[in-house]
Amino acid sequence: MTDKQRNFIQRIVDEDNLSEKFDKRVHTRFPPEPNGYLHIGHAKAICLNFNIANEFGGQCNLRFDDTNPISEEIEYVNAIQDDVSWLGYSWDDRLCFASDYFEKMHKYANQLIEQGDAYVCDLSSEEIRQSKGSLTKEGKNSPYRERSVEENLKLFSQMTSGAFKDGERILRAKIDMSHPNLNMRDPVMYRIIHANHHRTKDAWCVYPTYDWAHGLEDSIENITHSLCSIEFEDHRPLYDWYLDKLDIYHPQQIEFARLNLDYTVMSKRKLKKLVDDKYVSGWDDPRMPTISGMRRRGYTARAIRDFMNEVGVAKRDNIMELAKLEYHLRQDLNKICERRMAVLNPLKVVITNYPKNSSEMLEAINNPEDSSAGVRDISFSGELYIEQNDFMEDPPKKFFRLAPGREVRLRYAYFITCNEVIKDDKGNPIELHCTYDRKTKGGNAPDGRKVKATLHWVNAQDSINATVNSYDRLFSDPSPDSAKDFLTVMNTNSLEVLSKCMLEKSLSEFGPGETVQFERLGYFCPDLSTSQEKPVFNRTVTLRDSWSKFAKGK
RNA sequence: UGGGGUGUCGUCUAAUGGUAGGACACCAGGUUUUGGUCCUGGCAGUCGGGGUUCGACUCCCUGCGCCCCAGCCA
Numbered sequence: 001m002t003d004k005q006r007n008f009i010q011r012i013v014d015e016d017n018l019s020e021k022f023d024k025r026v027h028t029r030f031p032p033e034p035n036g037y038l039h040i041g042h043a044k045a046i047c048l049n050f051n052i053a054n055e056f057g058g059q060c061n062l063r064f065d066d067t068n069p070i071s072e073e074i075e076y077v078n079a080i081q082d083d084v085s086w087l088g089y090s091w092d093d094r095l096c097f098a099s100d101y102f103e104k105m106h107k108y109a110n111q112l113i114e115q116g117d118a119y120v121c122d123l124s125s126e127e128i129r130q131s132k133g134s135l136t137k138e139g140k141n142s143p144y145r146e147r148s149v150e151e152n153l154k155l156f157s158q159m160t161s162g163a164f165k166d167g168e169r170i171l172r173a174k175i176d177m178s179h180p181n182l183n184m185r186d187p188v189m190y191r192i193i194h195a196n197h198h199r200t201k202d203a204w205c206v207y208p209t210y211d212w213a214h215g216l217e218d219s220i221e222n223i224t225h226s227l228c229s230i231e232f233e234d235h236r237p238l239y240d241w242y243l244d245k246l247d248i249y250h251p252q253q254i255e256f257a258r259l260n261l262d263y264t265v266m267s268k269r270k271l272k273k274l275v276d277d278k279y280v281s282g283w284d285d286p287r288m289p290t291i292s293g294m295r296r297r298g299y300t301a302r303a304i305r306d307f308m309n310e311v312g313v314a315k316r317d318n319i320m321e322l323a324k325l326e327y328h329l330r331q332d333l334n335k336i337c338e339r340r341m342a343v344l345n346p347l348k349v350v351i352t353n354y355p356k357n358s359s360e361m362l363e364a365i366n367n368p369e370d371s372s373a374g375v376r377d378i379s380f381s382g383e384l385y386i387e388q389n390d391f392m393e394d395p396p397k398k399f400f401r402l403a404p405g406r407e408v409r410l411r412y413a414y415f416i417t418c419n420e421v422i423k424d425d426k427g428n429p430i431e432l433h434c435t436y437d438r439k440t441k442g443g444n445a446p447d448g449r450k451v452k453a454t455l456h457w458v459n460a461q462d463s464i465n466a467t468v469n470s471y472d473r474l475f476s477d478p479s480p481d482s483a484k485d486f487l488t489v490m491n492t493n494s495l496e497v498l499s500k501c502m503l504e505k506s507l508s509e510f511g512p513g514e515t516v517q518f519e520r521l522g523y524f525c526p527d528l529s530t531s532q533e534k535p536v537f538n539r540t541v542t543l544r545d546s547w548s549k550f551a552k553g554k
Numbered sequence: 555u556g557g558g559g560u561g562u563c564g565u566c567u568a569a570u571g572g573u574a575g576g577a578c579a580c581c582a583g584g585u586u587u588u589g590g591u592c593c594u595g596g597c598a599g600u601c602g603g604g605g606u607u608c609g610a611c612u613c614c615c616u617g618c619g620c621c622c623c624a625g626c627c628a
Contacts, residue, residue: 005568005576033628068627125626134624136555170626180557182624191626210628231622234558255559257621262565268628310577312567314560317621321565324578334591369591400589409587443587454587520588547589 007313009048009254013056013225016252022224026058029096029223030084031065031214034076034198036268037283037290038083040304040325044259047308049227050089061221062091066099067213069197077198079283083291088301098208098217099199105208105216106160108246109171109189113152117245118189119145120155121172128170131177132185139177139185159192162205166192173212175241183238187211215239218251226251229258230315259311260319263473264289265480279490280474286527286538287474287494297471298515298525298540300336303329322473326541333515333523333540338366338373341411341456342503342518342537344468346385348431348460351416354382359461362442364412376506380413383460385502387520390455391429393421398550400452402432408453411519415440415451456519463502466535469527470496501537508532515540 006014017024028049032042053060062084066072084091112118121144123131133139147155159169171190179185189212194205208216218226226239233255243250260266265274266289274280274288283290286297294304307328311320341364359381367373391402402408407417413436420433439446443454477489510516515525522542530536 007567031628035628065628071627128626129624132624134555135557137624138556139624167626182557185624188626193626207626209626214628230559232628234623236558257560310566314567316560318566321578324566327578330590339588365587368588398589411587451587453589456588517588517590520590522590543588543590545589550589 008315009052009225009227009256009313010055012252012254013052016224017056021252025222025224026053026056027060027222027224028053028058028227029061029063029218029221031063031098031217032080033065033068033071034073034080035068035071036076036272037079037292039266039268039271039291040261040264040289040294041259041266043087043291043304044308044311045227045229046084046087046089047305048256048313051309052225052227058224059094060089060091061094061096061223063096063217063221064098065210065214065217066097066197066199067208067210069193069195069207072198074198079292083295086295086301087291088305094221096217096221097199098213099197101213101217101220102200102204102208104220105213106206108216108248109156109208109212110153112173112189112242112245113156113171114149115245116149116174118171118173119147119152120159121145121170121186122168123170125167128188132182133177135182141177142172142186145174145186156190159190160204160206162194164192166194168192171206173238173242175238181234181237183211183235184241187238211235211238212242215243215251215253218253219243219249222249223251226253228253228255230255255315256313257315257318260317261289261325262319262321262478263475263480264322265475265486267481270486273487274474279487284528286469287471296512296528297538298333298523299329300332300515303332306332319479329541330523330544333517335369336367337515337517337523339364339368339517339519340504340507341378341458342466342468342501342507342521342524343385343387343456343458343463344470344498344501344518344521345388346458346500346502347388347391347429349384349386349416349457350431350433351382351384351436352419352433353435356382358382359459362412378412378504378506379459379462380410381459381461384410384457385460385463386410386432386455386457388429390453391418391432393429398547401455402453407437407451408455409440409443409451410457411454412443413441413457414438414443415445456521458502458504460502462505464505464508464535466501466503466507466537468498468501468524468537468539470498470539472496503535503537507537508535517543 030049050060121142131140170188172186175184177185188209190206193207236253284292284296307325361377363375364378395403415437416434418434421429422431424430472494474494476491480486480489483489512526523540524537527536527538
């Protein structure tokens with residue numbers, strides 16, 4: 001399956017290597033604009049670009065496409081580097097900035113002017129829109145289209161030196177106002193923006209547009225294969241036009257379909273809205289599809305990379321199921337996470353025949369999938385907590401956990417039998433009185449009798465009180481983008497804060513970034529805000545749970 | 555509407571003129587001191603209509619659906 005199933009981009013590179021189109025060189029780049037945090041959609045582009053380079057022994061640059069000072073910030077530049085590194089990729093010394101090429105780009109612009117391929121236009125943005133035509137109507141030539149080279153050179157120089165206000169003039173390529181591809185109707189190359197750039201400060205007041213800048217960036221960096229998302233497909237003729245007119249090194253732009261995930265939004269604009277309007281706690285809120293959010297949630301870089309390897313690369317629109325991402329997450333976590341016991345919604349259990357005021361230590365396996373993780377001791381006594389939903393007074397047929405008169409196993413401990421249910425005024429069980437079978441220590445009965453359930457538990461005497469953030473998807477609609485207003489389909493229960501959780505004592509040794517399995521519940525990791533005094537855990541993902549599926553269905 | 559792109563199981567993705575395969579999801583069973591993991595089996599697809607061919611997801615014609623473009627955003 002892996003050998004033959006090469007995606008269409010790998011095949012193009014194969015062919016280019018065969019024909020020596022780029023002298024068998026492979027050099028890609030990941031070119032984010034620093035105007036927001038990276039999300040899982042970017043991860044696809046990151047993995048694609050770095051993996052292609054690695055596969056062919058080439059290199060991949062990290063390049064900030066910082067051509068618009070208005071929306072870009074240094075905070076984003078730093079966050080993006082953190083995220084790419086965390087994902088496991090290295091750009092070595094190839095940290096690039098489009099802004100480093102402003103001088104060169106400007107010279108190239110002058111060259112186009114001299115060749116008669118660009119001109120300064122005085123039309124306002126509204127007038128340009130008017131004269132651009134429409135999908136079906138041809139555009140009209142600008143009255144400034146036939147200015148002399150000398151005048152264009154002079155005006156462009158004045159634009160650059162700050163003689164004009166924002167929007168007063170632009171530099172346009174002179175192509176064809178009747179072109180069926182709207183991108184070719186004399187597109188804008190430079191606009192005037194009097195704003196402080198996070199790197200070049202006030203050195204410039206003209207900034208290159210994406211179409212003009214991007215091919216130059218690729219060319220300057222000697223990129224071979226310029227991979228971008230599908231909406232740039234009809235920008236490719238323009239990408240090619242600029243490089244051909246300039247007659248400089250010409251990389252190949254190749255477009256692929258971006259990643260979409262169900263139950264989430266992926267546009268930076270929408271994610272920024274969630275952050276700015278406080279629907280979430282920040283770009284790294286564990287419910288966000290951002291790399292930083294997923295990291296905080298307890299995702300591993302490997303899970304994301306594995307997912308990307310399986311997602312495939314093609315050109316058709318797609319919406320991946322969250323379930324597939326979670327499959328790879330669990331797959332990875334299952335192998336590497338240590339197991340601990342924790343009770344989220346405690347129900348007290350008193351072992352009536354356990355010796356008073358005593359306790360003992362029992363041995364528990366840290367990770368059944370990895371014997372090198374070893375074992376640990378856990379304490380047991382006559383007062384314990386189990387999970388509220390592990391007990392039912394009047395259980396349905398297929399419920400085989402604890403119930404009056406029924407015997408179950410406490411993991412790594414003893415068999416216990418429930419004898420009495422203490423209830424509050426409203427009839428809710430608040431305490432169970434059970435007896436234990438001393439001969440079942442460790443969890444096996446010498447007489448060979450079986451129990452149908454094994455419950456997790458903690459010792460009431462030394463367990464730690466903690467808060468657990470239980471996260472669910474941010475949206476209730478599988479396709480929030482198709483709603484008129486994505487904010488109206490938000491899941492109002494995406495965060496449940498459980499503050500009465502009781503954790504096995506050794507859980508105090510875990511810190512942020514260390515995801516652990518709470519047996520029978522799921523994977524959890526300490527939040528950035530955790531402390532010894534007030535431990536806070538995030539639920540990364542639940543375990544697969546065929547019982548809850550059954551319970552819900554009935 | 556002009557241009558560009560794209561239609562294969564529920565969701566992704568292979569097969570490039572020669573048995574429509576894989577993964578996830580779902581269903582059933584086995585193992586199990588996690589109703590987890592693991593193992594086994596099952597369900598399920600070529601957008602429609604013509605044509606070429608011994609043979610079509612693949613080539614041709616035609617129709618239809620979906621996505622992108624009218625920022626001085628990227």
